[in-house]
Structure formats: structure tokens, C-alpha cells
Amino acid sequence: MSTLGRIITLAFLIAAETTSTFAASPVTLGKNLTASERIPIARIDHVQWDTLVKKYVNSKGMVDYERWQKNSSDMQKLDRYLDHLSEVIIAADAKKADQLAFWINAYNAVTVKGILREYPTTSIRNHTAKFFGYNIWDDLQLIVDGKSYSLNQMEHEVLRKMQEPRIHFAIVCASIGCPRLLNEAYVPSKIDQQLTSNAKAFFADPTKFNYDKTMKTIAVSPILDWFSEDFGPTTAEQMQRIAPFVPKEAHDLAGGGQARVSYLDYDWDLNDQAKK
Incomplete structure (x- = not known):
């Protein structure tokens, strides 16, 4: 085996050993x-x-x-x-x-x-x-x-x-x-009632949904971006899908399909009563 071949083989062995060492068991x-x-x-x-x-x-x-x-x-x-x-x-x-x-x-x-x-x-x-x-x-x-x-x-x-x-x-x-x-x-x-109730609570939270009717803008949780395909093929259809759950004053803006949509930052801090 050539010197290069030995180096490549050694590299693979080291990588395999490292993976075995650090891979987590379920x-x-x-x-x-x-x-x-x-x-x-x-x-x-x-x-x-x-x-x-x-x-x-x-x-x-x-x-x-x-x-x-x-x-x-x-x-x-x-x-x-x-x-x-x-x-x-x-x-x-x-x-x-x-x-x-x-x-x-x-x-x-x-x-x-x-x-x-x-x-x-x-x-x-x-x-x-x-x-x-x-x-x-x-x-x-x-x-x-x-x-x-x-x-x-x-x-x-x-x-x-x-x-x-x-x-x-x-x-x-x-x-x-x-x-x-x-x-x-x-x-x-x-x-069905529970899913609707929690959806409405989600969009009632200004850290997850806010809007400006005059500017025709909506800022929404990035969950709607990450899983956009679950809500519809276009941004307009996605907003129409969530319209029944957003605050009443924003129904028309979301349902009209004309709003400019942006995505809010996501807070990864633990949902811990001791911290908030």
C-alpha cells in the first residue's frame, strides 16, 4: 500500500473510532x-x-x-x-x-x-x-x-x-x-375544540403574531415559515389558513391575501416557570 493509501486508511479508522465514541445510544x-x-x-x-x-x-x-x-x-x-x-x-x-x-x-x-x-x-x-x-x-x-x-x-x-x-x-x-x-x-x-383554542391563544400572543392594518403587514412566528407547506402552497394561502385563529381585528388582513409577511425571531429559552 502506498504512503497516501496508508494515510487515507488511517484517517478512515480514526473517523470511525471517533464516531463510535461519540455517537449516542437511543x-x-x-x-x-x-x-x-x-x-x-x-x-x-x-x-x-x-x-x-x-x-x-x-x-x-x-x-x-x-x-x-x-x-x-x-x-x-x-x-x-x-x-x-x-x-x-x-x-x-x-x-x-x-x-x-x-x-x-x-x-x-x-x-x-x-x-x-x-x-x-x-x-x-x-x-x-x-x-x-x-x-x-x-x-x-x-x-x-x-x-x-x-x-x-x-x-x-x-x-x-x-x-x-x-x-x-x-x-x-x-x-x-x-x-x-x-x-x-x-x-x-x-x-377539535382544543386545537382551535390553542391556535387562537398562539396568535393572540404578540411575540408570535402582530400586524399593522395601515401598512398591511403581518409578522408571524417562524413556525409558519418552517412548516409553510402544511398551511398552503403560497404565503397568501397560508395567511388565509390561519385567518380564523388570529385576533378579530386582523381577520380581514390575513384572509385578504394582500399582506406583506415577515417572520419573528424564535425564543429557544426553556418554558420554565422558574425562569419567566
Whole structure:
């Protein structure tokens, strides 16, 4: 082998060893069950999650991570809820309302669990390694119907494919720039009402939506930019899609399709009651 060949081979070996050293192993939540032990999605009960968020999340969606983390009983209750989610069978004919409630709650509960594992921390971005090491969005995984789902998979491979753009005002990545974390569980019987309510709360927040009727301008959360295709093929259609949820005075401006649209900065600070 030539000197150059030896150098190239050595470089590949070093790179492989480095990747092996720093690549993160998945952190698995929930439990493995046989097919006979699983239950239909309609029988999944979100009451444990409802109890927890009522206790630790305020009306603005801010979480008391510090108090939650110190309560070993409630930490165990969260783990039991995640175990319960693993019991589900996702049938092809499952009702959309059941699936939306299940996956939104699952995403939010896994995110909270992920933050509680790291707390104290100032941002979820502190735990999202881009190349080597642990990335909470990819490596924190929940077993659902015998398969492991990361947060990214829940969002992009499941929820977004349901063609319900209001999910973007319901799933919460533990950041101030996110929609508020609802302090009740999403449930199939009122999922439509809950999604609409949280969408309206999102656009009522001037850090996520503001406008000038005289100048015909709208400034909106970058969530509408990042996931623009979920709201429509053009900016005008995207604004028309959110028009029912924006403050009443801005309905015509958003729905008219003529506004100049810009995107606000995103606040990645933790949605922590102790900080805000």
C-alpha cells in the first residue's frame, strides 16, 4: 500500500473510532409488549397526563420542572403514563381524533420527560447535538405498538401526515417560542375544540403574531415559515389558513391575501416557570 493509501486508511479508522465514541445510544421510554398485550387506541386513557399537567403547567403553558423533578411519585406517574402509551395498537382504521390526541400527548409527554432528565437546563437546544452525541429529537424514543418513535418521527412521519396544521400549535418543544403546553390532556371527544383554542391563544400572543392594518403587514412566528407547506402552497394561502385563529381585528388582513409577511425571531429559552 502506498504512503497516501496508508494515510487515507488511517484517517478512515480514526473517523470511525471517533464516531463510535461519540455517537449516542437511543434512550428508550415505554415498554415492549407482545401483540396480544396491546389494546386499541380508543382504550388509551390520558388521565395520568391530565393530572400531571394540571399540577405542573400554568395557564400560559409554563412548566414547573423543578417541583416536578423533586416529586418522585409524579416522576413515576409520568413513566407509568409513557408505559401505558406503549400498550397501544395503531390500527389502520383508527379514528383521526383518537390518533391526534394520542400522538400530541405522546410528543408533549416525551418532551417533558426529556427535559426532566436534563434539568436544570436553559434550553432544549443544549441537548440537540448536530453531529456526535445525544440529540433529544432523535435519540429520545418512545415504544409505540412495538416500534420506537423519536420526537422527529412523531412530528414528521406521523402527525404532519395527518394533514392537520393545527398540530403546530399543540406540540411543544419546551421553548418559549413554542405554543403553550396545554394544562390538560388532549382527548378525542374535544380535540377539535382544543386545537382551535390553542391556535387562537398562539396568535393572540404578540411575540408570535402582530400586524399593522395601515401598512398591511403581518409578522408571524417562524413556525409558519418552517412548516409553510402544511398551511398552503403560497404565503397568501397560508395567511388565509390561519385567518380564523388570529385576533378579530386582523381577520380581514390575513384572509385578504394582500399582506406583506415577515417572520419573528424564535425564543429557544426553556418554558420554565422558574425562569419567566
